[in-house]
Amino acid sequence: MRFATLALLAATRAAGTKSSLGPAALAPQQQRDAAIDALRHHVNEEVEQRHLRDLLEDEARCNACTAEACGLYLDFARQKVTVHTIDLLINVARACNVEEKRDAMFRGEVMNPTENRSVRHVSLRATRGDPYAIEEAQDTLDRVLDFARAVRSRHVRGSSGEALVDVVAIGIGGSSLGPACVHEALASEYASEADGRRLRFIANVDPVETEMALRDLDPASTLVIVISKTFTTKETMLNAALVKTWLGEQYESHMCAVTAAAEKARAFGCERIFGFGDYVGGRYSVWSPVGCLPLALQYGVRPVRELLRGARAMDLHFREAPLSENLPVLLALVGFLNAFIYERDCRAVLPYARALSLFPRYVQQLEMESNGKGVDVEGNALTEPAGEVVFGEAGTPGQHSFYQLLHQGLRVVPCEFLGVCQGDGENHDELFRNFCAQADALALGDDGGGDNHRRCPGDRPSLSLMLDRVDAFHVGALLALYEHRTAAQGWLYGVNSFDQFGVELGKRLAGLIESGDAATASTRALLARYRAKRVARMEALAAGGGGASE
Numbered sequence: 201m202r203f204a205t206l207a208l209l210a211a212t213r214a215a216g217t218k219s220s221l222g223p224a225a226l227a228p229q230q231q232r233d234a235a236i237d238a239l240r241h242h243v244n245e246e247v248e249q250r251h252l253r254d255l256l257e258d259e260a261r262c263n264a265c266t267a268e269a270c271g272l273y274l275d276f277a278r279q280k281v282t283v284h285t286i287d288l289l290i291n292v293a294r295a296c297n298v299e300e301k302r303d304a305m306f307r308g309e310v311m312n313p314t315e316n317r318s319v320r321h322v323s324l325r326a327t328r329g330d331p332y333a334i335e336e337a338q339d340t341l342d343r344v345l346d347f348a349r350a351v352r353s354r355h356v357r358g359s360s361g362e363a364l365v366d367v368v369a370i371g372i373g374g375s376s377l378g379p380a381c382v383h384e385a386l387a388s389e390y391a392s393e394a395d396g397r398r399l400r401f402i403a404n405v406d407p408v409e410t411e412m413a414l415r416d417l418d419p420a421s422t423l424v425i426v427i428s429k430t431f432t433t434k435e436t437m438l439n440a441a442l443v444k445t446w447l448g449e450q451y452e453s454h455m456c457a458v459t460a461a462a463e464k465a466r467a468f469g470c471e472r473i474f475g476f477g478d479y480v481g482g483r484y485s486v487w488s489p490v491g492c493l494p495l496a497l498q499y500g501v502r503p504v505r506e507l508l509r510g511a512r513a514m515d516l517h518f519r520e521a522p523l524s525e526n527l528p529v530l531l532a533l534v535g536f537l538n539a540f541i542y543e544r545d546c547r548a549v550l551p552y553a554r555a556l557s558l559f560p561r562y563v564q565q566l567e568m569e570s571n572g573k574g575v576d577v578e579g580n581a582l583t584e585p586a587g588e589v590v591f592g593e594a595g596t597p598g599q600h601s602f603y604q605l606l607h608q609g610l611r612v613v614p615c616e617f618l619g620v621c622q623g624d625g626e627n628h629d630e631l632f633r634n635f636c637a638q639a640d641a642l643a644l645g646d647d648g649g650g651d652n653h654r655r656c657p658g659d660r661p662s663l664s665l666m667l668d669r670v671d672a673f674h675v676g677a678l679l680a681l682y683e684h685r686t687a688a689q690g691w692l693y694g695v696n697s698f699d700q701f702g703v704e705l706g707k708r709l710a711g712l713i714e715s716g717d718a719a720t721a722s723t724r725a726l727l728a729r730y731r732a733k734r735v736a737r738m739e740a741l742a743a744g745g746g747g748a749s750e
């Protein structure tokens with residue numbers, strides 16, 4: 201356990217009772233340090249040594265470790281907490297001004313100081329009367345939905361006069377992961393709304409991705425959406441250029457753009473443009489035309505409205521529920537406890553629902569790009585790491601793969617299990633049994649009948665989150681829950697969750713390589729080999745061979 205602020209704790213104790221140095225008497229940083237030290241001390245003395253097997257026997261404690269909102273039910277009884285730990289965690293949230301920061305975010309204050317931006321994705325799912333609604337965003341949504349209606353009713357035609365039916369969405373990072381995750385989530389429940397339409401995503405600059413996405417699509421009946429907030433992202437621009445060529449000379453009527461840089465989109469050849477403000481970060485943009493346009497084209501207006509309604513319901517809950525019942529805050533506190541106090545570097549997100557199979561990837565960007573920071577919001581080096589390595593996959597296949605490490609490895613990986621109530625038949629029942637059983641197995645463990653090879657130590661923390669069903673409303677609520685959790689956990693860490701300068705360096709070095717100025721001898725050698733192999737392949741082709749045995 202790290203004790204970066206032990207000195208302050210010692211000073212606090214030396215100065216007398218807790219109340220003599222209570223929160224009100226301390227500066228903000230000291231309040232935070234004191235609250236964290238109190239939590240650390242309690243965990244160290246009263247919780248860490250207690251096995252989850254014992255903690256789970258206390259029924260009152262189990263009941264205290266639940267909360268519910270918007271059709272999502274949280275059970276964190278399998279976390280290494282007592283009822284008192286929850287109180288101390290909430291003290292940490294208060295000392296970090298989580299409520300004040302949340303309110304400032306909703307008011308539209310600058311929450312991203314390094315880029316001098318407000319953070320207003322909540323306004324995208326507001327209704328017109330909400331105090332934090334933005335008229336321009338509401339107008340854009342209306343335009344998006346009108347356009348989707350027109351396309352779906354076959355009134356929008358391509359250059360040859362055919363109606364545009366299938367959609368290819370080109371974008372990367374936040375301009376892809378959210379929309380793709382929701383698309384996958386809705387595919388089964390809203391199959392009849394899709395009515396045979398196809399929605400494909402192209403993110404990776406690997407040309408195989410484009411080839412696979414376009415395979416069996418007809419350019420004459422395909423609408424292409426180039427999604428890029430900046431309209432400068434190299435991968436997206438290269439993929440868009442490839443697809444533009446595939447569309448042929450009359451590409452204009454087949455293309456539209458979603459961007460905050462309309463001029464650049466126009467220069468690329470897109471006339472139909474749906475914008476959004478720079479107050480919406482890429483990874484928080486699924487509620488803008490970034491997500492609403494492809495999803496409304498695929499599933500129609502109603503599911504998109506439901507998605508926004510679910511997210512808005514979570515916004516209201518986040519704004520109004522007391523901290524002890526507030527789902528995003530509780531998730532953030534549990535995450536912080538595991539990462540910061542118990543020093544667990546990884547976290548697994550494990551949906552027991554095929555529909556949520558892209559959710560771990562979505563959360564991965566959301567959290568790792570938001571909270572994977574090395575300095576605090578003022579630029580001071582952090583003394584303890586922020587952010588966790590997030591990974592995961594859907595359903596029982598993981599149990600036959602990486603769960604081995606979860607059960608017996610010495611690395612403890614806190615898990616988040618997502619289960620769904622709705623679902624029929626023996627297979628779904630089995631899925632749900634596994635959702636429950638894995639959480640218990642991790643917590644309880646087993647002595648393996650005295651055989652060390654078979655022994656599972658247990659005492660591995662997890663939480664269980666249950667959705668009533670995977671429909672657009674609950675998916676909206678779920679994504680908004682994780683967005684707010686990410687922001688709240690960022691405030692606990694003290695970082696700016698809304699910039700991402702770390703991703704720039706790799707882009708710059710790729711640019712240097714392009715201009716013949718590779719940064720290291722190792723890279724120069726890799727490039728030389730790459731080029732030599734290409735030359736050999738060309739020579740083999742010219743000589744009539746396939747180059748297969750080069």
Ligand SMILES: O=P(O)(O)OC[C@H]1O[C@](O)(CO)[C@@H](O)[C@@H]1O
Nearest residue numbers: 373374375428429430433482703
């Ligand atoms: O929408 P854009 O500007 O193409 O950016 C795509 C993604 O690239 C990133 O900036 C990271 O490189 C993400 O934050 C963003 O979601």
